[in-house]
Amino acid sequence: MEKRDFTITAETGIHARPATILVQAASKFASDVTLSYEGKSVNLKSIMGVMSLGVGQNANVTITASGDDEKEALDAVAETMKKEGLTD
Amino acid sequence: MSLLLNGLAASNGIAIAPAYLLVGSDLSVQKQHTNDKDHEVTRLHDSFAFSRQELRRIRDQAHERLGQRAATVVDTQLAMLGDPALFAMMRQKIMQSGVTAEWAVKRTADHYLTIFEKQNDNDYLQARGTAMRDVTKRLLSHLLAVELPDPQKLDHRAIIVAQNITPTDTAQFDRRYVAGLVTDTGGRTSHFTIMSRTLSLPVVVGTKTATAEIKNGDLLIVDGIHGKVLVRPTEDEVERYRLLAGKFAREQEAWGAVRNQQTISADGRHFEVAANVGTLADLEDARKNGAEGIGLLRTEFLYMNQSRLPSEEEQFRAYKQFVAGMNEKQVVARTLDVGGDKRLGMVPLPAEANPYLGFRAIRVGLARPEILRPQLRALLRASVYGRLAIMFPMVATLEEFHRARAILEEERTRLSTAGVPLAQDIELGMMLEIPAVAMMADVFAPEVDFFSIGSNDLVQYLFAADRGNPQVAYLYQELHPAVLRTVKRVIDAAHAEGKWVGMCGEMAGNPLAAPLLMGMGLDEFSMSSNRILQIRSLIKKLNTRQLQPLVHRALNARSATEVTDLVRSAVQDLAD
Numbered sequence: 001m002e003k004r005d006f007t008i009t010a011e012t013g014i015h016a017r018p019a020t021i022l023v024q025a026a027s028k029f030a031s032d033v034t035l036s037y038e039g040k041s042v043n044l045k046s047i048m049g050v051m052s053l054g055v056g057q058n059a060n061v062t063i064t065a066s067g068d069d070e071k072e073a074l075d076a077v078a079e080t081m082k083k084e085g086l087t088d
Numbered sequence: 089m090s091l092l093l094n095g096l097a098a099s100n101g102i103a104i105a106p107a108y109l110l111v112g113s114d115l116s117v118q119k120q121h122t123n124d125k126d127h128e129v130t131r132l133h134d135s136f137a138f139s140r141q142e143l144r145r146i147r148d149q150a151h152e153r154l155g156q157r158a159a160t161v162v163d164t165q166l167a168m169l170g171d172p173a174l175f176a177m178m179r180q181k182i183m184q185s186g187v188t189a190e191w192a193v194k195r196t197a198d199h200y201l202t203i204f205e206k207q208n209d210n211d212y213l214q215a216r217g218t219a220m221r222d223v224t225k226r227l228l229s230h231l232l233a234v235e236l237p238d239p240q241k242l243d244h245r246a247i248i249v250a251q252n253i254t255p256t257d258t259a260q261f262d263r264r265y266v267a268g269l270v271t272d273t274g275g276r277t278s279h280f281t282i283m284s285r286t287l288s289l290p291v292v293v294g295t296k297t298a299t300a301e302i303k304n305g306d307l308l309i310v311d312g313i314h315g316k317v318l319v320r321p322t323e324d325e326v327e328r329y330r331l332l333a334g335k336f337a338r339e340q341e342a343w344g345a346v347r348n349q350q351t352i353s354a355d356g357r358h359f360e361v362a363a364n365v366g367t368l369a370d371l372e373d374a375r376k377n378g379a380e381g382i383g384l385l386r387t388e389f390l391y392m393n394q395s396r397l398p399s400e401e402e403q404f405r406a407y408k409q410f411v412a413g414m415n416e417k418q419v420v421a422r423t424l425d426v427g428g429d430k431r432l433g434m435v436p437l438p439a440e441a442n443p444y445l446g447f448r449a450i451r452v453g454l455a456r457p458e459i460l461r462p463q464l465r466a467l468l469r470a471s472v473y474g475r476l477a478i479m480f481p482m483v484a485t486l487e488e489f490h491r492a493r494a495i496l497e498e499e500r501t502r503l504s505t506a507g508v509p510l511a512q513d514i515e516l517g518m519m520l521e522i523p524a525v526a527m528m529a530d531v532f533a534p535e536v537d538f539f540s541i542g543s544n545d546l547v548q549y550l551f552a553a554d555r556g557n558p559q560v561a562y563l564y565q566e567l568h569p570a571v572l573r574t575v576k577r578v579i580d581a582a583h584a585e586g587k588w589v590g591m592c593g594e595m596a597g598n599p600l601a602a603p604l605l606m607g608m609g610l611d612e613f614s615m616s617s618n619r620i621l622q623i624r625s626l627i628k629k630l631n632t633r634q635l636q637p638l639v640h641r642a643l644n645a646r647s648a649t650e651v652t653d654l655v656r657s658a659v660q661d662l663a664d
Contacts, residue, residue, distance in 0.1 A: 010396060011436060016215035020164040023171075047167040048174050048200065051216045054207030085396035 001066040002074040010086045013056035018084040023047045025080040031067025033077065044077065090321040093295045095270070096561065097315035100618075101290035102333040103268035104326060107306045107319075108246035110237045110253075111299050115228045117190040128182045132175070132189040135230035140169050142226065146240055149262075164219045165226075190231045197224040242266070247308045249298050263289075268310035270298045270317050273558060288618050292317050294558045343621035347378040351624045354631040359606060361624045362418075362614040364592055371413050373617040378624070382419040383540065383614020384592035385410055387463065391424065391435065397459060403466035411474035418475045420540065420590070420614075421467055422519065423492075424459060425449045425481040435459065444545075444554065449482030449519075454491055464499045471511035479517040479540055483525065489518055489535060519592075521545035526574045529581035539582055540614070543593025547571055565648040566595040567604075572643055572651070576608050583609060590614055599662060600655050602626055604642055607635035626661060 008014060014022070026033040026044040033044040037059055042049030044063065055061060065073040081087045122128050143166050151159035168174055174196065181192035197220055204216045229236045239248060242265040251272045269284060274293040284291045290312030302308065302319055309318040309329045313336070318325055351361045362383035363374030374382060390398045390406055398406075411419050426435050427448020435456075440446040453460035467478055480492045493516065504510055517538035518525075523546070525532060529539070543566060548555050550570055553563035565571065575591075582589045590612030595601045597615030602623050605613065609632075613623060638658040642651045656662050 016164045016219055017160055020167050023167050046171050046173045048171050052203050
């Protein structure tokens with residue numbers, strides 16, 4: 001299992017647009033990918049789950065991936081977060 | 089008998105076509121039980137399938153017409169419909185409580201909307217809630233077999249009738265089918281009316297009752313020249329308006345003839361007729377209409393729909409396209425003008441009781457130099473690709489201008505020390521929108537290279553009236569002697585110091601104002617591109633010296649109505 005912590009720096013948090021793009025990125029991989037925030041975990045391939053978490057600015061989140069392509073999945077998600085301006 | 093609705097003339101032209109109402113149809117649902125749960129699940133399943141099919145089409149069209157960013161808005165809704173968790177929750181409600189698919193959809197949506205609304209995390213424009221509501225509407229429209237109003241579904245020429253229109257709505261219209269627009273609210277300078285003028289669509293706003301009085305398919309005449317809407321017109325009226333539309337089309341053609349000419353008055357004075365632009369599409373329009381320059385480059389587009397500030401590099405690339413795109417013609421870029429009615433997601437500003445009198449434009453730039461500095465660096469770097477000028481918006485005092493100029497000079501020095509090539513002759517000016525500055529114009533004039541009069545805000549501040557509020561919009565009077573005297577004062581003060589004056593508000597493109605502005609010696613008229621040719625052909629016919637008695641009478645008139653009458657009787661072309 002791959003696991004990484006992130007701090008969301010974007011002022012608007014994970015709002016609709018980056019949530020959509022993150023879900024699209026995670027869904028390309030076979031591994032299970034989860035997003036955890038304040039003790040709650042959701043499937044990062046489920047936009048309803050990601051949106052329900054309400055991740056705002058300065059939130060500390062953890063993303064885990066487990067499966068055959070866990071490393072690639074986590075790298076791709078981290079890359080997308082940076083590209084979308086969610087993290088520094 | 090036809091019905092006449094009066095509103096504000098917001099975009100020129102005449103259209104005769106059936107109405108297409110862009111208002112929500114009744115999608116209310118009641119709690120109902122079913123005996124055939126499997127049937128309800130099948131119906132739910134079908135509504136998902138149909139909705140996804142529709143959204144894919146909308147997404148592809150948005151992508152083609154507006155690009156990836158606009159398409160992502162639709163992608164969010166597609167991702168929701170493709171999320172097994174959403175379908176599962178709805179199905180569970182049917183299976184457990186035996187309710188109809190409609191009720192399951194509504195309850196599930198309410199569940200999520202409550203969660204989203206509780207999260208007080210400044211989700212920009214409440215985009216999640218909007219997406220959830222849009223998805224719900226679409227599912228319910230299939231379950232209830234009612235049609236959703238959707239400008240993209242239009243497959244025949246029609247006039248759009250709505251309460252109000254968002255910038256996103258305007259961008260989604262297929263121009264081939266939209267003959268005109270009529271709204272209940274909004275003013276002449278709402279975002280969508282400005283946009284409609286670039287698309288040459290006739291628009292009447294502020295009718296108050298259009299959506300209540302007009303039914304889908306009613307024949308309408310939209311007279312965007314006089315601000316009238318005729319509902320279910322008689323044959324005689326249709327005939328009369330066809331003639332008017334013909335006259336308007338001939339005028340348009342005559343204006344086309346001056347496209348590649350310079351704007352020189354009958355007595356040989358050159359006036360610059362320039363364009364206001366805010367996107368690359370606008371730049372294309374400006375070139376098509378023969379703009380002699382860009383009098384206002386709005387830089388806000390770089391900051392819209394973004395989750396973070398645009399980098400210096402991104403800004404540089406964008407400014408370079410505008411500066412290079414005008415082939416050595418001047419491009420006047422305005423630094424970020426946020427605040428007032430322009431809110432941006434990634435520059436959150438505190439809520440204010442009076443945003444128009446509050447923290448906006450250069451006030452934000454001076455307080456947040458981390459926004460202003462990269463923008464100035466990007467502009468300076470773009471200066472070598474053509475003829476760039478820079479102006480600061482909403483300067484109120486000389487001290488503000490000095491502070492902003494000092495920041496610009498620091499960045500200029502920093503860049504040249506680093507060996508970055510910069511143009512030597514970048515003119516630096518300021519927007520003139522605040523009456524206090526007009527009173528002090530003689531003090532500012534030696535310090536600036538030019539003034540650009542932002543007439544929309546100036547008129548608004550002179551009359552203390554919000555142009556977007558239909559109840560006080562009548563006070564927004566561009567032709568009032570108070571405005572003319574203010575403008576005259578500014579022009580005289582600038583000319584005494586050998587500086588030029590432009591105007592980049594709506595007034596610059598108003599044919600009734602043009603003879604007066606010419607007569608007072610305004611040097612540059614900057615406007616929506618679709619107004620350029622009309623104003624140029626008008627200026628070419630007029631003689632500045634012969635206009636002096638008119639200017640004198642207008643400055644001494646008592647009201648805007650008197651001024652309008654004076655102009656109409658003095659200028660043959662403008663006689664109504």
